[in-house]
Structure formats: structure tokens, C-alpha cells
Amino acid sequence: MNGIHDMGGRHGMGPIPYEKNEPVFHEPWEGRVYALNRAMRAHGKWTLDVDRHALELLPPEGYLRLSYYERWLRRLEIQMSQYGIATPEELEAGKAAPGASKVAPALTMAGAARFGVRSIPSPIDPAVRPLFKVGQAVRAKNLHPTGHTRLPLYAARSAA
């Protein structure tokens, strides 16, 4: 999809916000959100591409206004009900409903590390013969499916 996330080539986004000696996380909750996202992806219910597409589906004005980790938080909240992990009522209460089922065993660090690495890239199938050689001239089709695509808008009408 060619939503607001597809930023390459847009004008008017202003100067680049550089912060000297920037911390990894600006607030403790940002680290928690990052870790929660990584740990939940490690359960294998969705892939990295699904995660990316979920960010792309955020309303454009929210996408622009929210900070990076606010977008990640929002995405994870949406995924909770999308994947049947928690109900909105449970999210609101921060507590499981009485009698709600539990996952066992809980995800360990070793499991997270193993799955975290393995699940990130989709395989590039070496059995598929590439259509083009390195350096060969190509023209990108002006094609925008509604799902996640790696063809950015700035390249969609160009030859290179």
C-alpha cells in the first residue's frame, strides 16, 4: 500500500531532528514496548511483514503525530484483539478476565532470542531464478496492492 508510511521523495517534512548522545530509549515505557513487541512476535502468531503492515494501517494523521514507540504500542494493542490474545475489557483493566486461559510455558529469553532472529527475515528463495541481472535496466510498474509491498512510491513510476 502507498500510505503515509511511504515517505521516500515527499517534500516539506522539515529539518532532520538530530539529538546528540541520544539514549536508546527516551522513557522506560519505550523499552517495555520494544521488548513486548519482540517477545510477542516470538510467539509466531505473526511475521515481521505483518507487523510492518499493521503500522502502515494506522490512520495517516496518527502515524505522523505519534512517536515511533507510540506507534508500536498502538499496533500491539490492536493485535491483542485481532489475534484473540486479549479483549478490550482486559486491556482496559490490565487484568485477565476470570477463567481466561493461560499460555504455558512462558516465553524465555533463550526462546525469544532463537525465535527473534529466525522469524525476522522472510526467506529469500534461492531456487527462484532472478528475472534481472545486477546492473540491468529495470522499470518499476505503477502497481499498488493494498497489502504490504516493498515498492516505494518514489520508485513506482521510474526506470533505473
Place this chain on the structure above:
Amino acid sequence: MADRQRDVQKPDLGRRDFLKTVTTGAAGAVAGAAPLSAQTQPSRDHQVLPSDPALRTKALESLLVEKGYVDTATLDALIDTYEHKIGPHNGAKVVAKAWRDPAFKKRLLEDAPKAIAELGLTSGMGDHTVVVENTPKLHNLIVCTLCSCYPFSLIGLPPVWYKSAAYRSRAVIDPRGVLREFGTTIGDDVEVRVWDSTAEIRYLVLPERPAGTEGLSEEELASLVTRDSMVGVTKAGDSARAGRA
């Protein structure tokens, strides 16, 4: 401040509206712009963020711990890894080794994940990390126009500027302007190549070795290699950029 007070006085309104969209899933997120507006965020500035995301995060974490999906120690360990263990010093080791060892450099440029593994490091992203070399005639610059993909296992999590609309939009149409903004001057006779990262392929720039560093050890060389030079927005050993990462 007015926005913040409004949040405090009517915390349930924004939250309930927001939760209604959650029930409709991603489709709701597309159609329902209003609930996002209802979660008032007066500014994108980290310094003045209202506590709302912190509270929501806490609720989410408690719930997922209770349901057994995550455990607190695992989350702590993940955070510690990215705050203290994985960072630009990993990538700097790779670059310094490549500067001193031509055979290693050749292997690195041909098959980065394999060469990186020789140093006991992981390229993290499976097998698809690619190292691109700067030369006197070629300058490489890395961006992720669609999101924030980045060789994070080698240089840590991406900084805010890398994920910003400004950098993502401009790097592909005005890379020389972007470089100037970082105080980096590239001659007109030098080709600038921009690499747009994908979820699979993460690029790392092998910066040029600074002049006058012939006698330095690998550790001394590594100290000249900054995160920004491995993204390609600055050069290695650029002391003019003191304070920059």
C-alpha cells in the same frame, strides 16, 4: 498544558473510544481516525509526553504476564541487551578489522554474515546483511523510506532521526543536501549511492579509513568509527562532529 488537563479530567473518554476501535481490529484502525484523535497527545516531543503511553504499556505488560505470554525477566533482559550489549561498538569492530585486514575486507564485502560471524558477532537479520564500501569516488548512504529497517544487531536500535519523516523522505531525492545537513561535504565528482533497506536486506556502510591512521591498533581504529559513519551520514574519524554518535 490545557490538553494535558483535559486528559486528566476525562481519562475514560479517550480510552473507551480507543478500545472500541481495538475490537474492530486493523480495519477499524483504517476507518476510525477519530479514536486516535481522542487519545490526546499534545506534542511529539519526548520531553512533554503525557503519561498515557506509560500507563497503557503497564496495563498491557501486566496483562500479558498474567496470561503467560511474556515474563518480566525476559523483557528486562531484552531491554538490557539493547541498552548495554548491542550497539555501534559491534559494527566498529567489524570496520576496524576490515581496515587492517584486506583478506577479511574481501570476505566481508562478498558475504557479510559469514565474515561477521568470524568475529563472534551476529548479523542478526538472518543471512541478508550487505556491507557497502565507501571509496574516494563513491559514498554510500543508508535509509529505510518505508519504516526503520537498520542493521541493529551491529549498530544498535536506530536513532530518532533515522526514523524521522524528514530523513526518510529526503534521503532518496536529495542525499547531498542531507549529507550537508550532517556537516558532511562530498565532492561533486564523488558518486552518492543510496540504499533503501527492506525487512530482509540491511545495509552497513564500510566508511573510508581516515588518513594518518596507519600505525593505529584495531581498538584505536574502532574508536574512530561512529554509528553515523556506518549509516553513511558522516565520515569515520570526523572530529568536527564531536558529540555525534
